[in-house]
Amino acid sequence: MTKPHLLLLAPLLIAAAPVHPAADAVSQDRLRADIDKLVSFGTRHTLSSLTDPKRGIGAALNWAEGEFKAASKACGNCLTTARPEDTVTGRRIPNPTRVVDVIAVQKGTERPNDVVIITGHIDSRVTDVMNATADAPGANDDGSGTVAVIEAARVLSKHKFPATIVYGVLSGEEQGLVGAKILADYAKAQGWNVIANLNNDIIGGSCGSDGVCDNAHVRVFSEGPRWQGGADLRGPQRSLGGENDSPSRNLSRWLDTLADNLSLGLDVRQIWRNDRFGRGGDHTEFLNAGYPAIRFSVAIENYNEQHQDLRTEGGIEYGDTPDKMDFAYLAKVTKLNVAALAALASAPPPPAPSVEGAVSNDTVISWPAVAGAQGYVIRWRRTDASQWEHELRFKPQSSAQGATTMYVQGIAGIRVDDWIFGVSAVSSDGHESPVASAVPGGAFRPYEAPAPVSAPAAPPTSPRT
Template structure:
């Protein structure tokens, strides 16, 4: 029998006055800047009144998970000076084009590859392995001759659930206006030496600390500018190995918040792109039709991973110094990146990109033209900003790897909360209640579960119902009006990303 939580709906939401997260009272000035997602402080985080009907008091307003002391220490060790060193070194290799020379120690993608491998190996702990994930790519799109493509991959195994994996990526290749020009200068400081710096600095800090419960992979990929060849090879390698990839954090162009049009909050904002359930075509047409029928186009695994990352960043706002702006599309308009390779394997994957891109300094040949400096040059990178992006990645990825896995086989029942099928339909079925079921007993890290929900027009989960260590719950909430998710909770309170319930005949 499902655990039942049935509370009468109230007239309006209750302001979160006594249970505010610590960041709400923070003295940090950036949190009160125009465009901040953390104001006003007397309103529950992520609650948008103009998009949040119907009113209810079921559950409690969601309060973002706070970081523990271990995570706070790790975040404090992200070093902007090391990020500067990484970005500067990579930019000084001249070009890192995928087709550039691989037999020089001072220029070309081979020099960059060897330097990253050496640096990551030097920083690795005894528990961390660093290796090349390589293959020969034949002639193909944007590949004019066979070329060795190598990802540098650092891995630390999970202590409790090593087959569950979280992957952070940034690509170390670069390009010019002519994507086939592999000899002339292409410093690629922002795109994407900054993403590689995030990956490398995260790997260094994790190697110093710990033993996550699930495995973590830190990968500098190649071939992104040609067609994400390296990331595709890495994703297929993990698929072939049977790994359970519960998330890809892809960092691509994360170098500054200072581009025009500039607003002060941009210095403390990183965009996070999450694809809907309709793209790419990794699910069946029947599943996509069902998602359309139940309004779940913004409840894909990628978007729920994005919600999770934004929530973790909010709970650790004082430590990460960054807010996450969720963008519900796979990438920038008609563009793409390495995370799409993970999406195509059916795994949750998101992309971090700076608040506003400056196209004078992206994919450009370095030059001064009509008084304007073009080129992806080191002077346009803010290393403190990139460090904040790294902390945002580390806080959320470490939290996920320290929490239980996402619940499996989560469903919402058609047997409750529907009109009568015939004269004998029981009265208890004729309600607006919603019933959910999921598997239990499969994950020793899971101590209980939570039902999260939001009004359909809201970007973020706003309310949570703690249901305990059960596999089914019925709540007095209308499935017609709100969107739901179920997430696992560990003994220490760490939570997994939420899972969209699939429609089932009954629990």
């Protein structure tokens, strides 16, 4: 390949950052103890009691908040807890009901408004989604995601990061993703620049109801064309691409690479749809708000354990209880989450690149300079390739410090027609952001439709004579 002509950029010599040691601190024993505690509340149905001290959603939320506060005390009050809530009615919430989330905020030391959010839903259910009184252990769905969030707060709060990490325990998932919408709205009200939502829902089992087992993979679900932006994006994407390059899709690609580097014996299986066939999860409400979001879930689901009354029929045990979980597997998935949160909170935000090159032998890529970035990686792949195939690494020349725009001009022999381009940002210590694709809707921020172009004012008319 002919050497590209560079403007404002020079070779990047920053080594890749090592995996953060916090992942090694995840405790399988603590995860098991926390699951047992969640199950002890009997039911955590969203419509169960908010005030009973021992049984129901309120008691479970109080316990989760207590765990966040204990972690905060251990780190010198580095976490701030809050309870975003709303009074909701809907198809599965027939009467006005307070739906309450519990969050802990670990404020970033350099870029506190750049935010990474991990979530799991604490509510549980049985076969009848409206049954708020029967025992609903919800060990795997979604006690597993909840305890992963709490464990992440315990181990990551012992360290400091440039960006903010938010640990979210959500209610109302089984009643229509209600708690997720509450938190997404809360994030918008706070003015957070949400880099990613890592949603964990059913991450603690390794065997399906058909006897097939897989403890070596975790599924990561990600949407392709971004949903938020809708019709406004369809025309530009049809012309310029973007069907497979939403921020969430690039987040899943980034997680796949991270998992390979961790050597956990856990590989990411990217599932290129928003969620399981015909189903949904809390990350969807973050996507609706324009925030990059993905869902972690087990490689193989066990449908005998999901949304089931506790019973035995035909020799088959039904119900979501701790004895059916694989806690070694849950620990691996939690470690992947912890490593991802640490890396995302250490890296600069992804750039917002654009590309030009129609009717040209060369390609021009540009992007606004990113705060905290000491270098950038330009990546590209064939339009039918699943992962990024090629890269060029750069850092700004000293003469370019303070420049508002970075770009590479004339990548010779690379015609934009046949390739998808993207750019990631790199910190001084080697932490690299996910790639943002240079396509309509590819930026890691809520989509904003271009302002309409005003028609030129009519020239003044001369007075009649």
